[in-house]
Amino acid sequence: MERIKCLIAGSGPAGYTAAIYAARANLNPVIYSGMELGGQLTTTTMVDNFPGFPDGIDGNELVSRMKQQAERFGVEVRSGVITKTDFSRRPFVLTIDSDNEVLADTVIIATGASAKYLNIPGEQKYRGSGVSACATCDGFFYKNKEVAVIGGGDTACEEAVYLSGLCKKVSMIVRRDVFRASKAMQERVASKSNIEVLWQCEPLEITGDGSGVTGVNILDKKMAGDESAVSVNGKGGVVRSVPVWGVFLAVGHHPNSEVFKPWINMDGEGYIITEQGGPRTNVPGVFAAGDVADLHYKQAITAAAAGCRAAVEADKFLQTI
Ligand code: NAP
Numbered sequence: 001m002e003r004i005k006c007l008i009a010g011s012g013p014a015g016y017t018a019a020i021y022a023a024r025a026n027l028n029p030v031i032y033s034g035m036e037l038g039g040q041l042t043t044t045t046m047v048d049n050f051p052g053f054p055d056g057i058d059g060n061e062l063v064s065r066m067k068q069q070a071e072r073f074g075v076e077v078r079s080g081v082i083t084k085t086d087f088s089r090r091p092f093v094l095t096i097d098s099d100n101e102v103l104a105d106t107v108i109i110a111t112g113a114s115a116k117y118l119n120i121p122g123e124q125k126y127r128g129s130g131v132s133a134c135a136t137c138d139g140f141f142y143k144n145k146e147v148a149v150i151g152g153g154d155t156a157c158e159e160a161v162y163l164s165g166l167c168k169k170v171s172m173i174v175r176r177d178v179f180r181a182s183k184a185m186q187e188r189v190a191s192k193s194n195i196e197v198l199w200q201c202e203p204l205e206i207t208g209d210g211s212g213v214t215g216v217n218i219l220d221k222k223m224a225g226d227e228s229a230v231s232v233n234g235k236g237g238v239v240r241s242v243p244v245w246g247v248f249l250a251v252g253h254h255p256n257s258e259v260f261k262p263w264i265n266m267d268g269e270g271y272i273i274t275e276q277g278g279p280r281t282n283v284p285g286v287f288a289a290g291d292v293a294d295l296h297y298k299q300a301i302t303a304a305a306a307g308c309r310a311a312v313e314a315d316k317f318l319q320t321i
Helices: 013-024 039-043 059-072 135-142 154-164 183-190 300-320
Strands: 003-009 030-032 076-078 082-086 092-096 100-109 113-115 146-150 169-173 195-198 201-208 213-220 230-232 235-243 246-249 253-255 286-288
Touching: 003 013, 003 092, 003 300, 013 030, 013 039, 013 059, 013 100, 013 300, 039 059, 039 113, 059 076, 100 300, 135 146, 135 154, 135 246, 146 154, 154 169, 154 183, 154 195, 169 201, 201 235, 213 246, 286 300
Parallel strands: 003 030, 003 100, 030 076, 100 286, 146 169, 146 246, 169 195
Antiparallel strands: 082 092, 092 100, 113 253, 201 213, 213 235, 230 235
C-alpha cells in the first residue's frame, strides 16, 4: 500500500499553502483535491482583500496560481475524495473514492466548507433549474432577467453585486433589518440602482412551473400589523410572492468534516476543534486548517495562514516519530 508522509485533504488556500510549506520541508506532500476543486475561491468573483494584489484578483486565478506554486515545489495534486478514515493507529489509513486505500504518517485536513441550503419547499426540485448557490457559475443564464439572492452576509452582497451587472433586477431577501456583511460590501450593494433589498423577509417557498423557477414566496415581517398578516412558524407577517427566474442562496456554509467524525473532536456544527485554535487536533499527527476549523474568520488569507501553521506542525511531528 502506498505510504504518504504528508497527506493534505482539500485544494483551497489552506491546502495549497500547507502543500507549499510541506514540500519545501521535504515532506513530499500529496493533495487530494476533494469534490470542489479549488474550494470556495472558485465560486467567488474579485478578491480585493488578499494582500499582494493591489488591483484585486479573480478567485479562480488566485487559486490556480496557488496550485502552480505548489506544483513548482513538486506537490502532487490528485483528484479524489476521502471517503473513509482510520486514525486508530499510525500510519493512518485513508480510503480514496471508496476503493483505494493509502497510508499516511500525517494528515492535514483542509476540506473547507460548502454552501448551506434552506430546506424549504421547491429548493431541491429546482436545484440546477433556477436554484443555485453560485452566481459566478450560473448568473450567465439569467442575463437581463429578474433574480433573487437570499442572505445578508458578505457572500450574498457579493453575489448580488455580481448579478446586478448581468440581470435586470436583483431582489435581496434579508431576514433581519440589517446586513451581516462588512461595511465595504454594504456600500457596494447601495451603489447599484438595480438591487432592491427586501428587509425583514423570510423565504418560505421557491415556486416554479415544473421546468423552472417562477418566484419566491416570502413572509414580509415588516407587515406583521397588516390586516392580511398571518403567522408562519410563530412569526407574523404577510405572505407575498417575488416573481423571479433564478434564486441564489447565500445563507452561510457548513464544514466538510463528516468523514473525520469518528476520530476528530468537533463542535455541534461539525467545525473541527483544535488545540488553542492552532492546527493540532486531538489525534497526534492529524492537523486541521482553514474553514473546516474556523468558525470566526473564514477568509482566504486566514485559511492560507492556518495551512502554513499546519505544515510547520506536521514537519515538527514527523521529526519526533
Ligand atoms: P454568513 O456571514 O454566515 O451570512 C449568512 C447570511 O445568511 C446572514 O445574513 C444570515 O442572516 C442569512 N441566513 C442564514 N440562514 C438563513 C435562513 N434560514 N433564512 C434566511 N437567511 C438566512 O455567511 P457568508 O456570507 O457566506 O460569509 C461567510 C464568511 O465568509 C464570513 O466570515 C464572510 O465575511 C466571509 N466572506 C468574505 C468575503 C470577502 O471578504 N470578499 C466574501 C464572502 C464571504 P443573519 O444575519 O440574520 O444570521
